[in-house]
Amino acid sequence: xxxxxxxxxxxGLREWIAGAPPGARLPSTRALVARYEASPVTVQKAxxxxxxxxxxxxxxxxxxxxxxxxxxxxxxYGWQTAALGASNHRIPRLPAALQPVPNxxxxxxxxxxxxxxxPERLVRAxxxxxxxxxxxxxxxxxxxxxxxxxxxxxxxxxATPAGVTPTAARDVVIIPGSQCGLSTAFRALVxxxxxxxxxxxxxxxxxxxxxxxGVQVIPVPSGFDGPDPDALARAFEQSGARAFYAQPSxxxxxxxxxxxxxxxxxxxxxxxxxxxxxxxxxxxxxGMTADPRPVAAQDDGGHVVYxxxxxxxxxxxxxxxxxxxxxxxxxxxxxxxxxxxxYVSGVLQAVALDxxxxxxxxxxxxxxxxQLKVRRDLLLASLRxxxxxxxxxxxxxxxxxxxxxxxxATDLGRVVRECKSAGVIIGAGDEWFPxxxxxxxxxxxxxxxxxxxxxxxxxxxxxxxxxxNQS
Amino acid sequence: xxxxxxxxxxxGLREWIAGAPPGARLPSTRALVARYEASPVTVQKAxxxxxxxxxxxxxxxxxxxxxxxxxxxxxxYGWQTAALGASNHRIPRLPAALQPVPNxxxxxxxxxxxxxxxPERLVRAxxxxxxxxxxxxxxxxxxxxxxxxxxxxxxxxxATPAGVTPTAARDVVIIPGSQCGLSTAFRALVxxxxxxxxxxxxxxxxxxxxxxxGVQVIPVPSGFDGPDPDALARAFEQSGARAFYAQPSxxxxxxxxxxxxxxxxxxxxxxxxxxxxxxxxxxxxxGMTADPRPVAAQDDGGHVVYxxxxxxxxxxxxxxxxxxxxxxxxxxxxxxxxxxxxYVSGVLQAVALDxxxxxxxxxxxxxxxxQLKVRRDLLLASLRxxxxxxxxxxxxxxxxxxxxxxxxATDLGRVVRECKSAGVIIGAGDEWFPxxxxxxxxxxxxxxxxxxxxxxxxxxxxxxxxxxNQS
Numbered sequence: 034x035x036x037x038x039x040x041x042x043x044x045g046l047r048e049w050i051a052g053a054p055p056g057a058r059l060p061s062t063r064a065l066v067a068r069y070e071a072s073p074v075t076v077q078k079a080x081x082x083x084x085x086x087x088x089x090x091x092x093x094x095x096x097x098x099x100x101x102x103x104x105x106x107x108x109x110y111g112w113q114t115a116a117l118g119a120s121n122h123r124i125p126r127l128p129a130a131l132q133p134v135p136n137x138x139x140x141x142x143x144x145x146x147x148x149x150x151x152p153e154r155l156v157r158a159x160x161x162x163x164x165x166x167x168x169x170x171x172x173x174x175x176x177x178x179x180x181x182x183x184x185x186x187x188x189x190x191x192a193t194p195a196g197v198t199p200t201a202a203r204d205v206v207i208i209p210g211s212q213c214g215l216s217t218a219f220r221a222l223v224x225x226x227x228x229x230x231x232x233x234x235x236x237x238x239x240x241x242x243x244x245x246x247g248v249q250v251i252p253v254p255s256g257f258d259g260p261d262p263d264a265l266a267r268a269f270e271q272s273g274a275r276a277f278y279a280q281p282s283x284x285x286x287x288x289x290x291x292x293x294x295x296x297x298x299x300x301x302x303x304x305x306x307x308x309x310x311x312x313x314x315x316x317x318x319x320g321m322t323a324d325p326r327p328v329a330a331q332d333d334g335g336h337v338v339y340x341x342x343x344x345x346x347x348x349x350x351x352x353x354x355x356x357x358x359x360x361x362x363x364x365x366x367x368x369x370x371x372x373x374x375x376y377v378s379g380v381l382q383a384v385a386l387d388x389x390x391x392x393x394x395x396x397x398x399x400x401x402x403x404q405l406k407v408r409r410d411l412l413l414a415s416l417r418x419x420x421x422x423x424x425x426x427x428x429x430x431x432x433x434x435x436x437x438x439x440x441x442a443t444d445l446g447r448v449v450r451e452c453k454s455a456g457v458i459i460g461a462g463d464e465w466f467p468x469x470x471x472x473x474x475x476x477x478x479x480x481x482x483x484x485x486x487x488x489x490x491x492x493x494x495x496x497x498x499x500x501x502n503q504s
Numbered sequence: 505x506x507x508x509x510x511x512x513x514x515x516g517l518r519e520w521i522a523g524a525p526p527g528a529r530l531p532s533t534r535a536l537v538a539r540y541e542a543s544p545v546t547v548q549k550a551x552x553x554x555x556x557x558x559x560x561x562x563x564x565x566x567x568x569x570x571x572x573x574x575x576x577x578x579x580x581y582g583w584q585t586a587a588l589g590a591s592n593h594r595i596p597r598l599p600a601a602l603q604p605v606p607n608x609x610x611x612x613x614x615x616x617x618x619x620x621x622x623p624e625r626l627v628r629a630x631x632x633x634x635x636x637x638x639x640x641x642x643x644x645x646x647x648x649x650x651x652x653x654x655x656x657x658x659x660x661x662x663a664t665p666a667g668v669t670p671t672a673a674r675d676v677v678i679i680p681g682s683q684c685g686l687s688t689a690f691r692a693l694v695x696x697x698x699x700x701x702x703x704x705x706x707x708x709x710x711x712x713x714x715x716x717x718g719v720q721v722i723p724v725p726s727g728f729d730g731p732d733p734d735a736l737a738r739a740f741e742q743s744g745a746r747a748f749y750a751q752p753s754x755x756x757x758x759x760x761x762x763x764x765x766x767x768x769x770x771x772x773x774x775x776x777x778x779x780x781x782x783x784x785x786x787x788x789x790x791g792m793t794a795d796p797r798p799v800a801a802q803d804d805g806g807h808v809v810y811x812x813x814x815x816x817x818x819x820x821x822x823x824x825x826x827x828x829x830x831x832x833x834x835x836x837x838x839x840x841x842x843x844x845x846x847y848v849s850g851v852l853q854a855v856a857l858d859x860x861x862x863x864x865x866x867x868x869x870x871x872x873x874x875q876l877k878v879r880r881d882l883l884l885a886s887l888r889x890x891x892x893x894x895x896x897x898x899x900x901x902x903x904x905x906x907x908x909x910x911x912x913a914t915d916l917g918r919v920v921r922e923c924k925s926a927g928v929i930i931g932a933g934d935e936w937f938p939x940x941x942x943x944x945x946x947x948x949x950x951x952x953x954x955x956x957x958x959x960x961x962x963x964x965x966x967x968x969x970x971x972x973n974q975s
Binding site (some may be wrong): 037064081082085087101108110112113114115116117120124133141148151153156157160161163164165166168169170171172174180183184186187190191198199209210212213220222224225227233238241244245275276307308309333334335348349350351352360361362365368369371372373374375376377378379380381389390391392411429 | 552553556557558576578579581583584585586587588589591594595604616621622624627628631632635636637639640641642643645649651654655657658661662669670673680681683684687691693695696709712715716746748778779780805806819820821822823830832833836839840842843844845846847848849850851852860861862863934
């Protein structure tokens with residue numbers, strides 16, 4: 034992913050080395066400069082990389098030589114089977130959303146926004162500034178940089194109505210990305226073997242974290258209108274669960290945005306059962322035709338634990354999120370976060386704060402919302418025209434994807450495979466269900482690279498669908 | 505910690521705001537420029553910070569105003585007590601090593617090297633370069649940047665004798681700091697409720713991670729000569745444990761460096777019991793009069809899981825470590841690491857690789873070793889002169905601290921408190937014992953700020969000690 038001319042030289046020399054005997058001398062720097070039309074600095078960098086990789090060794094004043102390659106014996110690690118034992122709870126494989134794919138495919142699967150949707154200029158400038166401050170070599174407090182805690186608190190406070198005590202900076206725990214936040218919240222508030230209610234379908238990262246922690250997942254049916262409040266109340270009663278994980282604003286994968294009435298009903302239910310709502314607001318910055326509505330802003334009784342990530346909207350390299358939690362639960366969360374990662378890189382925290390404090394951040398978000406809407410509408414139109422069998426459940430008002438229902442007769446696995454071999458990557462809906470899927474769904478992301486390919490992508494999907502549904 | 509003139513203005517204005525009524529208008533930018541003798545850009549930055557903190561709101565074209573402060577009601581979060589239940593395994597409080605302290609004390613407690621011992625110039629340049637590459641907005645593969653995997657593998661391979669298959673890049677999993685590596689290794693290889701052997705005393709971060717995961721800790725007596733191999737064999741036999749956590753090179757807190765003979769005996773024991781050695785090589789870069797001796801280099805049977813961190817020697821802001829593990833155990837480790845943190849920031853990985861690939865890194869390490877030795881010797885001499893009752897267990901050949909035994913009659917808590925009130929912060933040895941401490945120890949770090957204060961620090965310790973031992 035980090036192409037530059039030194040990588041090119043490394044690749045070329047690795048090929049050369051593969052065909053050379055151990056101890057062979059590499060061409061001189063001067064010869065390499067000529068062959069690769071690169072500067073001596075670039076050639077030296079390539080040689081340093083090869084040295085670090087153990088491919089060559091340099092003898093100062095003599096030259097650079099191919100290292101004697103040691104033959105690797107094949108090993109049998111069978112003894113580990115007994116040492117490891119059967120896994121208590123199997124962590125699922127990585128879903129399609131994280132699969133790396135070649136550049137030349139039409140990628141409708143990745144849950145991360147394309148680079149052109151990210152504030153690259155702001156992030157670069159922020160790294161430049163952070164590298165000139167104490168953040169570069171400093172160790173921030175375990176709960177995070179006070180200024181960044183303040184920012185997270187103030188953002189949520191700005192949505193808090195009169196009559197509700199707004200959240201304070203001390204309620205915020207900074208964590209290295211929202212995935213850590215999910216693991217920590219599930220571990221600290223629920224714990225292995227204890228019940229956790231989750232929307233179904235829901236964010237696959239939460240399903241992963243739940244499996245890792247080993248909580249007992251209890252699915253609550255959900256859809257474009259959000260979770261069924263009656264089913265939620267029944268699930269609390271029957272399971273004795275003390276926590277419900279949900280995404281009230283532009284939920285993954287359905288795009289649901291809870292109405293204020295639903296938020297109120299869920300809060301009532303949670304309060305009645307002396308339970309937590311673990312609110313994952315990961316799509317906060319991705320509203321298109323509606324603003325996010327954090328349920329946490331309605332609660333000052335410590336019932337809502339609020340997770341707000343910046344990695345997805347700022348940069349995947351800025352793994353920073355805030356967990357807002359009041360009461361003794363905060364101590365549990367902080368103790369777990371510290372035991373897990375000690376503290377979050379001060380540079381990443383300073384960069385996150387810098388980016389979201391710029392006036393240009395607001396401008397960027399407005400432009401982003403517009404771009405997402407244009408992409409969403411283009412993908413919707415492409416499906417209508419070329420894949421009429423693929424029915425979006427609804428037009429989402431925020432988020433990065435459509436949640437699309439396929440005809441019941443569809444062989445989902447075959448469709449996904451056929452699309453893949455035709456160069457179109459889509460995510461089978463199964464991965465978003467904590468239990469069995471309730472229908473044939475695919476998740477189609479409109480925030481990925483090259484929206485110009487949407488019509489062609491839809492055409493391929495339509496063709497694959499046609500096979501199962503010809504009769 | 506990030507002092508600049510905009511912070512100064514923020515601090516000044518917060519005071520002003522505290523005395524102003526809600527809705528009051530702030531002085532104009534021009535007036536603030538004059539009052540604080542700062543540039544308009546700096547003043548604007550301060551105002552943006554206050555806005556983000558919810559202290560003020562700006563009305564474009566009108567001015568900036570103190571926000572109406574909402575009164576916070578005190579809350580009782582008693583209901584959470586029932587929801588959280590009793591904690592399965594209590595995570596200990598943060599130890600002295602992580603306590604933030606004022607600048608004017610003599611700090612002999614922190615386990616992190618002082619800023620002047622870190623390669624600040626290299627790190628700054630590396631951040632500058634990384635921010636100009638694809639790492640800035642890219643998402644690296646879950647197991648890490650291939651070039652960085654190669655570097656970790658090559659470093660260990662360079663210590664691997666002929667006849668042992670060297671480790672390969674694919675055996676490396678990049679993780680966000682060594683604390684995550686400990687949690688992940690304990691979770692993936694041992695699991696809650698199952699036995700884990702640990703040296704006693706040992707690194708407090710490992711004790712913390714073991715408590716978080718909820719493993720059953722079985723202490724193995726250890727000291728400057730490393731763990732007692734007979735006690736280790738007995739502990740394996742009696743507990744049925746399948747893993748032993750240890751620091752063979754400059755162990756925390758004792759400074760032990762295992763002899764090749766001890767390494768061989770421990771490896772034999774581990775192999776005989778079909779078990780893992782979880783080798784934490786966190787002091788790898790801190791050899792003074794000896795080089796580290798990774799036990800992992802002696803093993804190609806998958807018995808040694810090797811943890812190598814770069815945060816301590818590169819920068820606390822570069823939270824990057826490598827876990828080297830072969831066989832199916834690698835799959836367990838990778839699955840847990842992904843469920844916990846998904847992937848490690850590409851910028852931090854690129855920075856780590858850049859720093860350790862520079863020729864100047866070698867120069868830095870040589871200088872660092874010399875500086876550490878000078879500091880160690882100064883602290884030893886200071887103790888000999890001013891605190892003869894404080895007896896270092898041995899002269900460590902690497903690491904960041906002395907492990908000092910106090911006379912048996914010492915009231916350790918009183919000594920630590922008295923030193924603190926006299927402005928000298930030291931770590932009570934208790935924190936390094938997974939069970940009861942076996943003697944009166946303190947850990948004295950010579951890698952902290954201002955070695956010039958060591959004689960004064962030793963004088964204060966000597967005075968505090970004298971009280972208990974006058975008779």
